[in-house]
Amino acid sequence: xxxxxxxxxxxxxxxxxxxxxxxxxxxxxxxxxxxxLEKQKPQCGFGQLxxxxxxxxxxxxxxxxxxxxxxxxxxxxxxxxIVARNLIxxxxxxxxxxxxxxxxxLEVLYExxxxxxxxxxxxxxxxxxxxxxxxxxxxxxISTKDLAKALSLKILEEFGTIKGxxxxxxxxxxxxxxxxxxxxxAPRSVDREIVETMHRVHMGVDNDYINLLxxxxxxxxxxxxxxxxxxxxxxxxxxxxxxPLSSQVNLAVLKQDQVNIILHGHNxxxxxxxxxxxxxxxxxxxxxxxxxxxxxxxxxxxxxxELLMRRGVPIAGNMLNQELAIMSGAVEAMVVDYQxxxxxxxxxxxxxxxxxxxxxxxxKFPGATHMEFEPHSxxxxxxxxxxxxxxxxxxxxxxxxxxxxxxADWTAGFSVEALLKALGGSTDPLLDAIKSGQIRGAxxxxxxxxxxxxxxxxxxRIMERLIADNVLVVGTGCAMIAAGKAxxxxxxxxxxxxxxLKAVCQALGIPPVLHMGSCxxxxxxxxxxxxxxxxxxxxxxxxxxxxxxxEWYSEKAVSIGSYFVASGVTVHLxxxxxxxxxxxxxxxxxxxxxxxxxxxxxVETDPxxxxxxxxxxxxxxxxxxxx
Ligand code: XCC
Ligand code: SF4
Numbered sequence: 001x002x003x004x005x006x007x008x009x010x011x012x013x014x015x016x017x018x019x020x021x022x023x024x025x026x027x028x029x030x031x032x033x034x035x036x037l038e039k040q041k042p043q044c045g046f047g048q049l050x051x052x053x054x055x056x057x058x059x060x061x062x063x064x065x066x067x068x069x070x071x072x073x074x075x076x077x078x079x080x081x082i083v084a085r086n087l088i089x090x091x092x093x094x095x096x097x098x099x100x101x102x103x104x105x106l107e108v109l110y111e112x113x114x115x116x117x118x119x120x121x122x123x124x125x126x127x128x129x130x131x132x133x134x135x136x137x138x139x140x141x142i143s144t145k146d147l148a149k150a151l152s153l154k155i156l157e158e159f160g161t162i163k164g165x166x167x168x169x170x171x172x173x174x175x176x177x178x179x180x181x182x183x184x185x186a187p188r189s190v191d192r193e194i195v196e197t198m199h200r201v202h203m204g205v206d207n208d209y210i211n212l213l214x215x216x217x218x219x220x221x222x223x224x225x226x227x228x229x230x231x232x233x234x235x236x237x238x239x240x241x242x243x244p245l246s247s248q249v250n251l252a253v254l255k256q257d258q259v260n261i262i263l264h265g266h267n268x269x270x271x272x273x274x275x276x277x278x279x280x281x282x283x284x285x286x287x288x289x290x291x292x293x294x295x296x297x298x299x300x301x302x303x304x305x306e307l308l309m310r311r312g313v314p315i316a317g318n319m320l321n322q323e324l325a326i327m328s329g330a331v332e333a334m335v336v337d338y339q340x341x342x343x344x345x346x347x348x349x350x351x352x353x354x355x356x357x358x359x360x361x362x363x364k365f366p367g368a369t370h371m372e373f374e375p376h377s378x379x380x381x382x383x384x385x386x387x388x389x390x391x392x393x394x395x396x397x398x399x400x401x402x403x404x405x406x407x408a409d410w411t412a413g414f415s416v417e418a419l420l421k422a423l424g425g426s427t428d429p430l431l432d433a434i435k436s437g438q439i440r441g442a443x444x445x446x447x448x449x450x451x452x453x454x455x456x457x458x459x460x461r462i463m464e465r466l467i468a469d470n471v472l473v474v475g476t477g478c479a480m481i482a483a484g485k486a487x488x489x490x491x492x493x494x495x496x497x498x499x500x501l502k503a504v505c506q507a508l509g510i511p512p513v514l515h516m517g518s519c520x521x522x523x524x525x526x527x528x529x530x531x532x533x534x535x536x537x538x539x540x541x542x543x544x545x546x547x548x549x550x551e552w553y554s555e556k557a558v559s560i561g562s563y564f565v566a567s568g569v570t571v572h573l574x575x576x577x578x579x580x581x582x583x584x585x586x587x588x589x590x591x592x593x594x595x596x597x598x599x600x601x602x603v604e605t606d607p608x609x610x611x612x613x614x615x616x617x618x619x620x621x622x623x624x625x626x627x
Contacts, residue, residue: 002027005023005026005027006019006023008022008023008026009022009023009026011454012034012451012454012455013320013454013455013456013457014454014455014456014457014460014486015250015251015317015321015455015456015482015485016250016404016406017250017251017252017317017404017406017407017408017485018250018251018317018320018321018324018404018455020402020404021251021324021327021328021402021404022034022324024327024402025324025327028351030327030348030351031344031347031348032323032324032327032344032348033320033323033342033344033451034451036344037451037452045065046062046063046065046581047578048578048580049065049083049578049579049580049581050082050083050086050087050577050578050579050580050581050582050585051063051065051079051082051083051581051582052082052086053073053077053082053085053086055085055201055202055203056075056202056203058073058074058075058203059073059074061073061074061075061077061082063078063079063082063581065079065581075203075204077203077207079581079582080209080582080584080585081207081208081209081212082581082582083209083578083579083581083582083585084209084212084213084216084582084585085200085201085206085212086578087213087216087558087577087578087579087585088197088200088201088212088213088215088216088219089197089198089201090555090558090577091197091216091219091220091555091558091559091562092194092197092198092216092219092559093555094223094554094555094556094557094558094559094560095190095193095194095219095220095222095223095227095556095559096194097338097339097555097556098223098227098228098231098519098520098556098559099159099190099191099194099222099223099226099227099228099230099231100227101227101231101266101267101338101339101520102190102226102227102228102229102230102231102234102520103156103159103190103227103230104267104269105230105231105234105235105238105267105268105269106152106155106156106230106234107152107156107375108120108238108269108375109122109148109151109152109234109237109238110148110149110152110153110156111375111376112145112148112238112375113145113146113147113148113149113152114145114149115145116375116376117375117376117378118376119273119375119378119379120238120375120378121238122144122145122148122237122238123237123238123239123240124236124237124240124241125144127233127236127237127241127417128144128147128148128151128237129147131151131233131237132147132150132151134167134170135151135154135155135167137150137151137154148237152234155167155230155234158189158190158226158230159189159190159191159227160189160190160191160192161188161189162189163189164188164189165186165188166187166188166189166190166222166225166226168225168226168229168230168233169186169187169221169225169226171225171526171527171530172225172530172540172567173530173533173534173538173539173540175533175538175539176530176533176539176540176541176567176568179539179597179598180221180566180597183214183596183597185214185215185217185218185221185566186218186221187218187219187221187222187225187226188222189222189226190222190223190226190227190230192222193215193218193219193221193222194219194222196215196219197215197216197219200212200215209582209584209585209588210588213585213588213589216562217562217563217565217566217597218566219559219562220559220560220562220563220566221563221566221567223559223560223563224522224523224526224559224560224563224564224566224567225523225526225563225567227520228519228520228521228522228523228560229520229523229526229527231520231523232517232520232521232523232524233523235268235306235520236415239268239272239306239310240310241415241417241418242309242310242412242413242414242415242418242517243413243415243417243418243421244411244412244413244414244418244422244510245312245411245412245413246312246409246410246411247308247312247313247314247315247409247410247411247412248314248315248407248408248409248410249314249315249316249317249407249408249410249481249484249485250315250316250317250404250406250407250408250484250485251316251317251321251324251325251328251403251404252403252404252405252406252407253296253298253314253315253316253407254296254298254316254325254328254330254331254403255294255296255330255403256330256401256403257292257293257294258287258292258293258294258295258296259287259290259292259294259295259296259332259389259390259392259393260296260298260330260331260332260389261274261278261295261296261297261298261331261332261333261334261335261385261386261389262297262298262299262300262316262325262331262333262334262335263297263298263299263300263303263304263307263313263335264299264300264301264303264304264322264334264335264336264337264341265300265301265302265303265336265337265338265339265340265341265360265363266301266302266303266306266337266338266339266340266518266519266520267303267306267337267338267360268303268306268307268310269337269373269375269378270335270337270359270373270378270381270382271299271303271306271307271335271337272306272307272310272311273378273379273381273382274297274335274382274385274386275297275307275311275313276379276382277379277382277383277385277386278295278297278386280383280386283295283383283386283387283390286387286390287390287393290390290391290393290394291393291394292390292393295386295389295390297313297314298313298314298315298316298325299313299314299315299316300315300316300317300318300321300322300325300334301318301319301322301339301340301341301477301478301481302339302340302477302478302518302519302520303337303518304316304481305412305476305477305480305481305515305517305518305519305521306517306518308412308413308515309412309413309415309515309517309518309521310413314407315481315484317481317485318448318449318456318477318478318481318482319340319448319449319478319553320449320451320455322334322341322342322345323342323344323345323348326345326348326349326352326354327348327351327352327402328401328402328403328404329352329353329396329397329400329401329402329403330396330401330403331352331354332353332354332355332389332390332392332393332396333354333355333356333357333385333388333389333392334349334354334355334356334357335357335359335385336356336357336358336359336360336363336365336368337359337360337363337373338360338362338363339363339554339556340448340554341363341365343365343366345365346365346366346367346368347367349367350367352397352400353392353395353396353397354392355368355369355388355389355392356368356369357369357370357371357385357388358370358371359371359372359373359381359385360372360373369388371384371385371388408484408485408486408487409490410483410484410489410490410511410515411489411490411491411510411511411515412480412484412489412515413515414474414510414514414515414516415516415517415524416516416524416527416528416531419514419528422508422509422510423508426535427531427532427535428535430532431532431535431536433500433504434544434627435627436500437470437500437622437627438470438500438501438503438504439470439471439472439500439501439504440469440470440471440500440501440544440615440618440619440622441471441472441543441544441545441546441618441621441622442471442472442473442474442544442545442546443462443466443471443472443473443474443545443546443547443548443614443618444473444474444475444476444522444525444545444546444547444548444564444569445459445462445463445473445474445475445479445480445483445513445547445548445549445550446475446476446477446479446519446522446525446547446548446549446557446560447477447478447479447519447549447550447551447552447553447554447557447560448477448478448479448549448551448552448553448554448557449478449482449551449553450551450552450553450575452575453550453551453574453575455551456482456485456486456551457607458550458551458574458607458610459478459479459482459483459486459550459551460482460483460486460488461607461608461611462548462550462607462610462611462614463483463486463488463513464486464488464496465607465608465611465612465615466611466614466615467488467496467497467498467501467512467513468496468497468498469498469611469615470497470498470499470500470501471501471614471615471618472501472504472512472514473488473512473513473514474513474514474516474525474528475513475514475515475516475525476515476516476517476518476519476521476522476524476525477518477519477522478551479549479550479551480513480515480516482551483513483515484515488511488512488513489511489513489515490511491505491506491509491510491511493511493512493513494506494510494511494512496512497512516528519556519560522560522563522564525547525564526563526564526567529543529545529567529568529569530567532545533568536625538625539568539598540567540568540569541568541569541597541598541599542568542621542624542625543568543569543621543625544618544619544621544622544625545569545618545621546569546570546571546572546614546617546618547561547564547565547569547570547571547572548571548572548573548574548610548614549561549571549572549573549574550572550574550607550610551574551575552573552574552575553575558577561573561601564599565593565597565599565600565601566597566599567599568597568598568599569599570599570600570601570602570617571599571600571601571602572601572602572603572604572610572613572614573601573602573603573604574603574604574605574607574610575603575605576603576605577589577601577603589601590602590603
């Protein structure tokens with residue numbers, strides 16, 4: 001039986017730090033996402049194909065996928081309409097999640113500028129000025145705070161402005177802008193596109209799948225070149241633009257003799273304050289008085305990525321590690337903000353001493369302790385949270401500890417600014433390496449984990465294949481955490497790259513897989529590809545670059561994939577979206593889009609075949625460019 005559990009653990013994940021915990025969980029009968037997925041099987045076939053509609057109370061309606069009756073919902077909607085509506089509804093939710101996060105950061109920037117949130121300072125004044133310039137604000141003789149106030153208001157206006165223009169959209173290369181303008185899908189504002197999606201999917205509004213999907217692209221662009229980019233830029237202004245640093249990753253970053261606090265979710269606003277609170281002398285003294293040797297913070301998912309990129313805080317794991325971290329028995333508090341947090345962590349925590357502490361008014365978790373974050377009292381809330389964790393330390397059940405050894409080392413912090421600096425100030429050295437063939441191309445690998453895929457396997461396999469074939473990998477989100485755990489993110493990892501890429505990495509002292517941040521920081525990848533296209537005076541779609549989401553699960557990933565495609569980057573998906581119930585929608589997204597936005601989606605579940613296909617597509621682009 002013991003062997004059986006070990007085998008099962010190895011089948012679930014390639015992350016060696018979590019395998020012993022999965023095994024222990026199996027022995028103890030603790031339910032995790034893998035068990036819950038099993039219990040869902042067989043998952044609803046109509047749902048998987050996207051042909052179930054619950055949009056109104058004449059339904060729910062289902063279309064027969066074999067061509068028998070019914071072929072229409074009660075209102076007359078066809079499979080094409082239903083599939084397209086369902087997809088852009090998902091997309092709009094994802095865009096809303098990113099953008100609402102962006103708005104909150106801007107609100108804190110505004111409050112910091114108007115002395116309503118003293119704890120926050122403006123860290124990157126240079127970036128603040130550059131952004132103010134971009135927005136056409138006068139900067140001479142204006143104080144930093146006044147500038148931050150004016151800028152945050154100006155950007156916040158773009159959420160619902162009636163003027164119809166997003167400033168960051170101007171960052172696109174001219175050729176791409178001209179194409180998107182011609183198609184009529186330049187985003188007008190952030191909220192407007194999301195709201196219009198919600199309007200269009202109501203019964204009896206937009207029934208034309210092409211028209212629906214076209215607006216989906218516009219909504220996605222309002223996320224990529226809008227809400228997400230705003231989140232990235234405002235976070236940089238407040239907390240600093242990332243630059244390369246070293247840290248550690250995997251569940252072994254949890255410490256046996258310290259108070260462990262995990263910071264999970266997406267928004268860095270409160271967790272930045274917790275990083276400070278955990279360094280407070282009195283807090284450390286209290287931890288010692290409680291029998292610990294100190295306070296240890298570890299990130300998870302994208303809150304983790306934000307703290308890693310700027311503060312070097314280690315990361316315990318990605319999305320499928322969240323329940324397992326608690327099952328180590330060593331976590332005093334798991335502090336959550338929002339997005340990608342399993343409601344189930346409260347149940348798992350119930351089997352241990354871990355306190356789940358929710359902090360966002362818009363994300364409550366029944367069974368968790370709620371300690372609401374507000375910018376003006378952030379310092380106090382952060383201190384109270386750390387205190388709560390310290391007090392929980394003696395409740396640890398020592399006989400249930402299961403902390404793995406050997407955390408992996410990694411480097412992160414590759415903002416576009418940092419990358420340019422490493423390149424000596426311009427994209428030329430990178431372009432030269434691409435032209436000479438030393439670097440064959442680049443792939444942005446992003447996105448989540450999904451228990452339908454062996455944890456981290458698809459991410460790591462694709463990355464290993466690509467770098468071995470001299471393809472530079474950049475990325476964000478849980479994909480990058482997978483890469484770090486697999487040892488692909490040290491400068492020495494260049495050994496795993498093909499000779500051309502290896503030489504470039506060694507010359508620059510960078511790894512072959514570059515961590516560019518959290519999911520909203522996919523906007524950094526957009527800025528990078530725009531800069532490359534501008535330098536070559538081509539469209540983004542001419543570049544030998546691709547996107548890939550090998551293990552995606554989230555509605556946010558639907559939006560990310562779509563704004564990459566709309567920006568001219570073809571995107572690989574390791575799991576099919578729920579569109580196969582409509583041949584028309586499937587063919588538009590996987591082929592038809594090529595003639596519209598010169599990029600499309602392709603689905604390939606086998607990581608090796610996916611890597612082959614990406615390399616082939618990169619070579620096609622190179623040939624077309626004449627390099
Ligand atoms: Fe969530 Fe951002 Fe996906 Fe990870 S990668 S599972 S969205 S934490 Ni964005
Ligand atoms: Fe059925 Fe149409 Fe209502 Fe959807 S919108 S549930 S297809 S009647």
